[in-house]
Amino acid sequence: MPSRKFADGEVVRGRWPGSSLYYEVEILSHDSTSQLYTVKYKDGTELELKENDIKPLTSFRQRKGGSTSSSPSRRRGSRSRSRSRSPGRPPKSARRSASASHQADIKEARREVEVKLTPLILKPFGNSISRYNGEPEHIERNDAPHKNTQEKFSLSQESSYIATQYSLRPRREEVKLKEIDSKEEKYVAKELAVRTFEVTPIRAKDLEFGGVPGVFLIMFGLPVFLFLLLLMCKQKDPSLLNFPPPLPALYELWETRVFGVYLLWFLIQVLFYLLPIGKVVEGTPLIDGRRLKYRLNVIGTSLFQGVEFHYVYSHFLQFALAATVFCVVLSVYLYMRSLKAPRNDLSPASSGNAVYDFFIGRELNPRIGTFDLKYFCELRPGLIGWVVINLVMLLAEMKIQDRAVPSLAMILVNSFQLLYVVDALWNEEALLTTMDIIHDGFGFMLAFGDLVWVPFIYSFQAFYLVSHPNEVSWPMASLIIVLKLCGYVIFRGANSQKNAFRKNPSDPKLAHLKTIHTSTGKNLLVSGWWGFVRHPNYLGDLIMALAWSLPCGFNHILPYFYIIYFTMLLVHREARDEYHCKKKYGVAWEKYCQRVPYRIFPYIY
Numbered sequence: 065m066p067s068r069k070f071a072d073g074e075v076v077r078g079r080w081p082g083s084s085l086y087y088e089v090e091i092l093s094h095d096s097t098s099q100l101y102t103v104k105y106k107d108g109t110e111l112e113l114k115e116n117d118i119k120p121l122t123s124f125r126q127r128k129g130g131s132t133s134s135s136p137s138r139r140r141g142s143r144s145r146s147r148s149r150s151p152g153r154p155p156k157s158a159r160r161s162a163s164a165s166h167q168a169d170i171k172e173a174r175r176e177v178e179v180k181l182t183p184l185i186l187k188p189f190g191n192s193i194s195r196y197n198g199e200p201e202h203i204e205r206n207d208a209p210h211k212n213t214q215e216k217f218s219l220s221q222e223s224s225y226i227a228t229q230y231s232l233r234p235r236r237e238e239v240k241l242k243e244i245d246s247k248e249e250k251y252v253a254k255e256l257a258v259r260t261f262e263v264t265p266i267r268a269k270d271l272e273f274g275g276v277p278g279v280f281l282i283m284f285g286l287p288v289f290l291f292l293l294l295l296m297c298k299q300k301d302p303s304l305l306n307f308p309p310p311l312p313a314l315y316e317l318w319e320t321r322v323f324g325v326y327l328l329w330f331l332i333q334v335l336f337y338l339l340p341i342g343k344v345v346e347g348t349p350l351i352d353g354r355r356l357k358y359r360l361n362v363i364g365t366s367l368f369q370g371v372e373f374h375y376v377y378s379h380f381l382q383f384a385l386a387a388t389v390f391c392v393v394l395s396v397y398l399y400m401r402s403l404k405a406p407r408n409d410l411s412p413a414s415s416g417n418a419v420y421d422f423f424i425g426r427e428l429n430p431r432i433g434t435f436d437l438k439y440f441c442e443l444r445p446g447l448i449g450w451v452v453i454n455l456v457m458l459l460a461e462m463k464i465q466d467r468a469v470p471s472l473a474m475i476l477v478n479s480f481q482l483l484y485v486v487d488a489l490w491n492e493e494a495l496l497t498t499m500d501i502i503h504d505g506f507g508f509m510l511a512f513g514d515l516v517w518v519p520f521i522y523s524f525q526a527f528y529l530v531s532h533p534n535e536v537s538w539p540m541a542s543l544i545i546v547l548k549l550c551g552y553v554i555f556r557g558a559n560s561q562k563n564a565f566r567k568n569p570s571d572p573k574l575a576h577l578k579t580i581h582t583s584t585g586k587n588l589l590v591s592g593w594w595g596f597v598r599h600p601n602y603l604g605d606l607i608m609a610l611a612w613s614l615p616c617g618f619n620h621i622l623p624y625f626y627i628i629y630f631t632m633l634l635v636h637r638e639a640r641d642e643y644h645c646k647k648k649y650g651v652a653w654e655k656y657c658q659r660v661p662y663r664i665f666p667y668i669y
């Protein structure tokens with residue numbers, strides 16, 4: 065009797081027929097006549113595989129963490145070959161031979177309108193576990209022996225990718241596979257591969273920000289609101305009980321020279337960004353497996369740029385209008401070019417509705433050559449503009465209040481916010497894993513947020529202090545500094561911990577942390593900062609925001625506008641992220657929520 069390599073009950077990796085992907089399977093039996101193994105995939109699918117298509121788990125464990133899958137070309141290759149059913153598809157009582165499965169796949173593809181991949185219910189691949197026991201997931205220490213969890217498998221990343229891809233519904237026109245006959249097998253295979261990479265418009269009920277009416281209101285309301293706030297702040301008594309002053313006519317606010325200065329400022333930023341200095345890093349994999357390259361050259365932008373400071377203060381509203389006009393023009397350009405963009409380049413947030421997509425952004429990473437518009441706007445003109453405006457306010461305060469040195473309140477606000485911006489630029493690589501870069505497109509929301517909202521609203525405390533001085537005592541200043549530092553430690557600690565973990569889950573510095581295993585191959589931290597609340601970085605950010613407002617005193621609520629807005633933004637953002645994580649991680653996310661019940665504020669929310 066010929067010997068068999070794998071025993072019944074053994075957990076191994078089985079190749080998915082017709083693809084180069086391997087999934088965890090349990091050996092059920094072996095037929096000595098046909099030499100085929102009957103194996104069971106995680107979702108319950110049973111198939112017969114040849115011995116060649118089965119590999120022991122150890123052969124995957126020996127690979128270095130994630131490195132084998134990091135080559136985009138490699139990924140693309142294997143994905144495009146993965147045309148048949150994957151084990152993540154809803155379990156069928158199928159028990160068929162690998163050779164017979166292909167025709168059935170084609171028939172099935174015709175029938176199915178929606179290709180859904182139920183998340184694989186996996187257990188960790190720890191040495192201790194040899195049999196599949198149906199446990200949804202498992203909490204483990206992130207220490208060395210367990211480091212052979214899925215991050216170590218090239219396969220796990222593939223399956224994660226596929227899970228994402230298959231949860232996207234195909235377009236209706238793609239399902240018109242009626243006319244195909246048997247010789248179209250090749251065609252169907254190609255169709256399925258294309259479908260795998262498709263971004264499908266999201267359904268109306270999934271639209272965020274209140275859908276079309278909501279984004280319509282935001283797009284018209286926010287600019288108006290911005291000008292009202294700035295005008296109110298300029299009043300002698302900026303109390304909310306005072307009626308906001310009437311908005312000046314557009315022609316009063318428009319100055320072509322200001323617009324020219326703004327354009328010049330923007331172009332200088334572009335030039336610095338394009339300097340061929342700094343390291344090049346890869347972003348997270350896109351829908352088709354590509355990884356975009358980003359040049360990190362913060363040195364260029366940190367150079368001091370001479371501007372006539374008082375001119376900016378005295379034309380502040382005009383600059384805000386110039387930035388708004390620029391942002392509208394940019395958003396129109398972004399929308400127009402997105403109409404010609406290939407489907408793979410569209411954002412997962414885009415919906416197919418023109419108004420909504422104009423707001424959320426249709427194209428995910430619009431680029432002109434290697435110039436990445438979203439990444440550039442998110443980090444450069446807005447953040448650096450904010451620091452420059454703060455400096456303008458500091459000089460304006462000295463001039464208007466006839467001071468030899470700036471007030472302590474102004475120094476606190478300026479240095480706190482400078483620290484925040486320097487931190488963002490210093491850690492710019494971390495931006496590549498934020499929701500803005502990965503999920504949201506580049507449209508009006510981010511263009512306005514980056515180019516108008518950040519520089520003109522985030523500098524609001526400094527703007528307020530110019531015309532509403534507040535003396536801060538040293539004991540009070542010390543308390544505020546401690547608060548700011550606490551917030552910063554939480555913010556930076558949480559962001560760095562997560563970024564380090566996502567970059568290298570086997571990082572020895574993180575070995576003490578506990579993780580929850582998920583079916584996508586990525587694990588979730590469940591101790592350390594991420595075991596404290598589910599968004600510790602938001603908590604830190606909010607504490608810092610409070611420290612930015614406190615130097616303005618308690619005479620008016622206006623300087624607290626930022627923290628009120630920011631709480632609303634982060635609570636909403638947290639809900640959006642939860643929604644995406646729940647979709648991505650399923651039961652593992654629920655388990656995480658049980659373990660870490662509070663979202664942002666411990667014992668409160």
Ligand SMILES: NC(=O)C1=CN([C@@H]2O[C@H](COP(=O)(O)OP(=O)(O)OC[C@H]3O[C@@H](n4cnc5c(N)ncnc54)[C@H](OP(=O)(O)O)[C@@H]3O)[C@@H](O)[C@H]2O)C=CC1
Pocket residue numbers: 497498499500555559562565566586587588589590594598599601602605637641644645
């Ligand atoms: N100043 C401002 O105006 C703003 C600042 N921010 C700041 O930007 C930063 C980035 O925020 P944002 O992009 O919203 O989101 P996060 O940096 O919080 O990223 C959320 C992602 O982190 C991953 N994640 C969640 N929980 C865990 C866990 N337990 N273990 C490991 N990974 C986990 C998930 O992605 P995955 O698992 O796929 O990796 C999730 O989608 C924050 O510090 C925020 O405060 C944000 C908005 C505005």
Ligand SMILES: CC(C)CCC[C@@H](C)[C@H]1CC=C2C3=C(CC[C@@]21C)[C@@]1(C)CC[C@H](O)C(C)(C)[C@@H]1CC3
Pocket residue numbers: 282286442443484487488495498500509510512513514517518
């Ligand atoms: C007004 C709109 C409805 C909402 C606009 C939101 C934007 C202002 C923010 C969305 C995410 C942002 C981030 C930062 C700035 C504010 C916006 C653009 C960020 C660059 C600030 C610095 C941080 O360190 C960061 C983590 C890099 C931030 C990333 C997200």
